[in-house]
Amino acid sequence: MSAAEHPRVLVVEDGHEYITNLQRFLGDDFAFTRAGDGEAALDRLAAEPYAAAFLDMRFDRAERLLGDLDELVDRFAGDRARARRFLEDHQGTYILAALRQSGHLLPVLFSYDFDGEPRRFRNLATRWGDLAYLSDTAGPAEIRAALLALVGG
């Protein structure tokens, strides 16, 4: 398969760890592009198609966060710091919701291990469809297999 035919995967993370390692270890199988937050991901998807998205969960380094901070401040009795932490810790789900609500139905692979939260993952998959996740101990081979399964390879 030529480089141009490689399935295109959008990597959404607030750092560069995933994109660096994915390109090094799986660069022969996929074409990776990075978006640093939810807004950037929406922009990328609006501009060009992707076969799948690789989505981080925690975005404590991102300046822009999706989600209603004021509503969360109310939920946490006015504790703004705690509300922001909540948005950061679960930002991946907010980005997923935004993608789906904008009509982007591409399959999504979470880098977050839901093994300890099967109900939560089921809730997300039921609502947003076409989801998968990686366990904490996944290596390059497992990631490759997961992405191929999502893109239908």
Next chain:
Amino acid sequence: MGRTLLLGLLLALSGPARAVPMDALDPATRQLVETAQAAQQAHDWRRATAAWKLVLGKDPVFPLAVVGLGRAQEAQGDKAGAARTYGRLPADPDAVEALARLVEVEDPARAADLYGRLQSLRLGDPEPHRLQVEALTRSDPKAALQELGVWLALVEGEPDGRTIIDVALALRALGEEESARTLLERYLAAWPEGTEAGEAQGRLDRMAVETAARELTVGASQPLSARQQERVEAARRRAARGQAEPALAELREVVQEAPRSADAWGALGDVHVLLGRIDEAERAYAWAAALAPEEATWQARLGLLLADRYGGRRHREADELLSRALALRPTWSELRYRQGQVRQGLGDWDAAAEAYEAYLGEEPQGPFAEAARQAVADLRRTAPAPPEIPRIAAPDQDMPAEALDHYRIARVYWDQGDMVSSRSELDLALAQAPAWPAALNLLAALHMRAGEAPQALDAWQRSLAADPQQPLVKLNLGQRLRQQGDLPGARALLDEAAQGGAEDAWYLLAEMSWQEHHLLEARRYLDHYAAVSTGGISQEPARLLRGRVEGRIRLVEGGATGAVGLVLLGGGAWLVRRRTGRTLADLVARAPEVSHDLARLLSAIRHEVLKHNTTLLDEVAQALENGDHHAVRWAALRLFGDGRGSEGVVDRFESYLAAISRLGRQHGVRLDLRRRDPVLAPMWRAMRRLRGLARQLRHPAGAGEGVPAELRRISVSLNDQGYQALGRLVREMGTLRLDGDLLRAVDARVRSEPAFDGEELPPLELDVPEQAVPLKVFRGDLEDIVANLLRNAYRAEVEAVGPGLRRVGLSVFEEEDEITGLEHVVLELRDNAPGKLTDAMIRGRSIGRGLGLAVDLITRHEGSITVAPAREGGLSWTKAVVVRLRRAEEGEEP
């Protein structure tokens, strides 16, 4: 996942392995090398020295021999000789590194230069840069800061936070406070959950407090007025009577009035400790210590807090603080004993022994004297000389010579720690002599080493079938049967072993009788043991057991009547049984209040020891197979430390086990985590096997062929089984099923409180699902939350609503967050008292202490609490306090 890939990247970037010269050696020299390595393994340094010298006689610059000889010389205290030896190879990285480590304490500048040379010998390797930073920290902190930048640019993944903290401390000691602070802040910003983030944040906080205190204080700490002093004393008395919350409120007021009073801050810290608010206590003690740096009390309180309540992670800081306290009050002997414990936790054995000895010098008959003596004896104990390996008895005439050869080789491999090769040879021996007891006994030992207990039992049984006259084999077999719970079988074998001359079997029989409450029988067995024992590891335990047995017999004999004695005997045994919990499940069942601290420690093991460290074992195995020795040595450093006091992951695991044991003792439960606990015992055994590989991983050139497979097996035990088991345990501890019965029971308790005596409280209108709802919260905490909310509601009703008109309702339902998928259980407490409670009040803590406690508990469990208009019947309800707590996940449900 990210960590695994990053380590793989590190390995990929590593240079090619050095050529292993062993293949080029002639057989005689190779034999000498093997002899030297075996002697090293057995700590027989003189024999190792002799063997290495012979090797160097043939090849004066053979790197393995140069480094081996140097190590042997070091071990015998010949530092000068070791330095000369290492100096033979100025361009060999292992020799250069060994020389640098040898001199780094006495001549850190020279060590820094050597590490600089090492950088050019191991291009691209960040470790020499880190070592140079460490050496420069002692000689030139500013240069260390510069080199730190170079090192950090090379490091992949999380850097060693301790190195960064050491540089910051050195800069601060030099008066470069700003640089020190900036460095710590950068570390925390880049690695907020780094391994040393706790210590870095703690030091940063204290620096801030000390700076603020300097600005605040002119001269000494502000003395309290007489009235303020009375209030502090009264608050202390109230706290001692269990009224910690009112005491806290009082002390907060005093601190507001006298912010420069170290005594007020210190008392505040004490009450925070009673309430379990450790971070608040730390801040308060830090203020007290900063305001009164000349007073030993606050240094000691802070140091002991860090030692006792952080699972060992802040022992370094604790040691420094205790040293400061002792410098101010050298006669504080108890503190020396505690310092000994802290240093032992740090793995600084010599310093720990010194501390214990200092305590004994001042208090030879003190309350900790016996413990201190034992500790010193254990710490100063030197390894015994390796036993003579007896010549193998002349085999039977029919024994094939080849079987004997294979057995001998198997024994040599066993001595070298190469279990896989040993097993291969042994299989060949047994193929020719399947009923040979000596070979079967070695087979059993190999199985035990591999954690294959059933196979070991089988091998011993076959050995006994071939030769029943083996008391030591019966002793081993009896012990295993006992562990498996086959007590009658164990007893029979131990009896035969004892009759056959295995003296320790008498002690084990005594122990079994004690546990079954057969005191006189236990005494008889101990008498037998004493009659035949000539030493050994059972002596001390037997002596202690004798004390307990005789004490219990005296108790029985001193009873008013035989019947009373029997009752006491039974009651006493029940008391012993009740107070001796062996597993974590026992501890949680007997002392549920321990759940928070225990969950924290178990989670720390799961994340700090397993997830961030032992997950690299598979990569290490791969690196060994690829001949990438540099990566293996790097991993060995991380796993086992540098052997000179810096703690490795294996030591950290032991520290956590010790912390959990202490937690158990604090709650009257003696844990046996290493043998009995179903979760931690297998992990401890796996760690022990890992520790057994330390030498080979530090010197991978000589590692046996079986090491990679053993690493992978250990990885499965720790990273698959152990990780999952710990996760399950933590999840199970923190869940309960919430139903109407629980809520009604809490309500009944609140109603029966003296504050509501004679008051007409409305019936609680309860609306709960039919099925109990699984919640992610400790039972005691949930009961406290509900009790405080009910109390608050009833009080508001009594104060503001007439009898007959009062209403309080509690609804429970489940809720799913549409975006995050998180599920919560909602407890909505409604009342019709005129609304005085608002979110702003909760936020600003303008609430009573009970509600404040509820808020703290809810926050601790990652829940939320708000005040809202009631959902239904607007005229009859005025407000609702809405509490959201995490629903338990599948697999977490109790």
